Amino acid sequence: MLITCPKCGTKARIATSRTISAETRELYCQCLNLNCGKVMVSHICFSHFVEQTGQKPNPELQPELCKDLDQLDIFDEIEKAQENDHKGSLDRLPRTPVTSTLTNTCV
Template structure:
């Protein structure tokens, strides 16, 4: 991603990012031109989907379950059987 300084138009560097939510971040930037030296905050946000994810919610849940310890997996199976 290329960030341009809004003051002089030169390339800028992202120094830090602060994720506010899954689809929105603040980018703390500074101009690379030492004569300018402008520092500023840009916003990065999710706009819209062009192609949906190939991962379904079932697949995502299964991947999360695989990260649990075997005892936690057994406990979850027992709880699910009560539904």
């Protein structure tokens, strides 16, 4: 995410952040311009969903989302629930935990 300094307009880094609410974070930023070096606080918040499809990711278009097959099982359960209840109620879904392995790699 690119943060710019409101004083000089150059890049700023996010030094740390804290949760304000489920939809808002407070960012503590520092300007990377050595002649400026201002420290600032910014807020980022959730606005809205762009598109809510609830469809399985396409393995050809999004292979990284299809690596963990346990995560894809939820889509099968949603489809079954929608077939059983035309209103699309998710109340009857089994409450089984979904486990996955997250990896963080730097390029």
